[in-house]
Each structure stands twice: as C-alpha cells, then as structure tokens.
Amino acid sequence: MAIVKLSATERRRLSVFFTCLGVAIVAWIFTTLSNPLPYTIDAAVTYKNTPQRRAFHSLQADTLKATVQGTGWQMLFSKMRDDSKPLTIDLSPLETRNYVVLSTQLKQINAKRDANQQISSIDPDTLYFDFSNRLTKKVPVTALMNINYQKQFAISGNVTIKPAYVTVSGPTDRLKEITEWRTDSVHAQKVNETINTRINLQPVKEGNLNVYPKTVQVVIPVDEFTEKTLDIPVKLINNHNYDNVKVFPQKVKVTFTTSLNRYKDMTEDLFEATADLDLWRDHGYSTLPVTINRFPPFCKIVKVVPANIDFIIKK
Structure with a gap:
C-alpha cells in the first residue's frame, strides 16, 4: 500500500483546514441550538378546585404531551434530565359539564413556568371525565415503619396515631376497596428512645379521591x-x-x-x-x-x- 508523504507545509495546511472545519461545525451546532425550536415533553397532571359534590374519574392517562416554545439547548437538556413541572389543571368547569378544555387554561398554566419555556399546546386539548355519586368514608391509618433499634431496645407498646382515622371521599365503587390508609414510612436507625413525629400520609394517586387530613402524629414507644x-x-x-x-x-x-x-x-x-x-x-x-x-x-x-x-x- 502506497503511503502518501506530506511536506511540513502541506501538513500545516491540512491541520488548519480540519481546525477550521471543526470550528465551523461547532459554530453551526451552537447557532442551531440557540434558535427557537418547539419540542414536546411528557408532563404529569395534577388537579385543583376538584368538584365537592361530584365524584369523577379521568378517562385519559395522567400524563399529557405538551409542546414547549424553547430553544434547541432547552430541548437537549430536557432529554438529559427529568425536571419538567407537573401541569396543574383547574377542574372548576366540571361543576357544569364533564370535560375541561386545556387551551383555555394555557395562560394560567404558563404563569407558573419560565418565560423561555412557555407551552403553546397540549395533546389532548380536551380532558373528559366520568361521574358517579360521591360518598365519604372514615378508614383507620396504618403507620409503615422501617426502624432499626439499638441493642437491648425495642418497641414497648402500641403505636399511637393521631388522628387514628382519616376521611376519604370519592366514588362508591372505589371506596369499597379502601379499608385503610397508610403513612409514608418512618425511617430511623439505632433508636434508643420514644419516637414522636409528624408524618405525611401516602399521596392520593387518583384525581377523584380526596383524603383529609394529609398528615398525622405518630408516637412509637421505645424502651430498654x-x-x-x-x-x-x-x-x-x-x-x-x-x-x-x-x-x-x-x-x-x-x-x-x-x-x-x-x-x-x-x-x-x-x-x-x-x-x-x-x-x-x-x-x-x-x-x-x-x-x-x-x-x-x-x-x-x-x-x-x-x-x-x-x-x-x-x-
């Protein structure tokens, strides 16, 4: 195989050429990514102003496709990290109808977002809901515990939870399945004294359920x-x-x-x-x-x- 031998001047010219080519490519990428570029993100949905007299069930997924007016850089970073904020949907229109049009709420949705990451559209634009009678039920609270005790120490009495019951409201069929409501796990290591703490209840995963209160006081007696x-x-x-x-x-x-x-x-x-x-x-x-x-x-x-x-x- 023939080997091409270049002179010092030719090698210098070739080096300058590839350097300029690399700089041009970087400049092109930088310019392209700096230009406005709409891109799509998956956005979780949360609800506010839920109907108090009507139980509801969402007929679509709890994640929507939102088109964001940003730059190529923002699109690139959005793919690299999951920092998208959930979309808060106002459900007050459900008092009179069974659907919510999201395009009418874009202004209030964008008010909570950065000026350079405004949402231009959401797919689907209309959310539909199924309704049933809304009932209220009291269920006991169960504390989840992940506790490691110091040697010769252990739980010495019944766990006290205040309040011991929470109020759950929602569709009749769903409430029949709920017999308790759990707290977030109480984590502690090398415990040698009584634990007295306020802990959150596990969050509601369905928009048609409400739980009150959201936190409880948990007392775990510990003794030697x-x-x-x-x-x-x-x-x-x-x-x-x-x-x-x-x-x-x-x-x-x-x-x-x-x-x-x-x-x-x-x-x-x-x-x-x-x-x-x-x-x-x-x-x-x-x-x-x-x-x-x-x-x-x-x-x-x-x-x-x-x-x-x-x-x-x-x-």
Missing part, C-alpha cells in the same frame, strides 16, 4: 428490655374424664424479656401455662410439653424450664 423469670403454675387441659391427674412439677420457670418500665408489673397472673392431656390419651405421650398460651404484649418468651412435665393418673 431486660430478662425476668417467674414461676408459673401449669394448668391441665382436656381432662375429659375428670381423672385424678397429678403433674410434676406443678410450676415451671418462665424466662421472658420485658421493658424496664413494666418490669415491676410483670406478675404470674399475666401468664398461663398449659399441658394437654389429649397428647397422652390420643398419641401416647409419656411426658407433656408445656405451652405458654397467654403472656403480656411486647414480651418475648426466652425459655421454659422444664419444657416437659411428668404426670401420674390415679384411677
């Missing part, structure tokens, strides 16, 4: 836990023939964890230990396992000694 041991009498169950049965021992030692605040209140009356005589009668057990049927909430059974008891049946 320690072990305690009590002697609990064993109760014999399923003695159908009323046999004279003696169990040995008559009490078992139950070790459990409890919060320090409730340590003194933990008495044997709060526990119930049972042994099932049917295990001998139906299955031939020679010893009966002890089961702790009842113990205080937020306590954890660590061990039962002995785990099995002997018995004697006198005829």
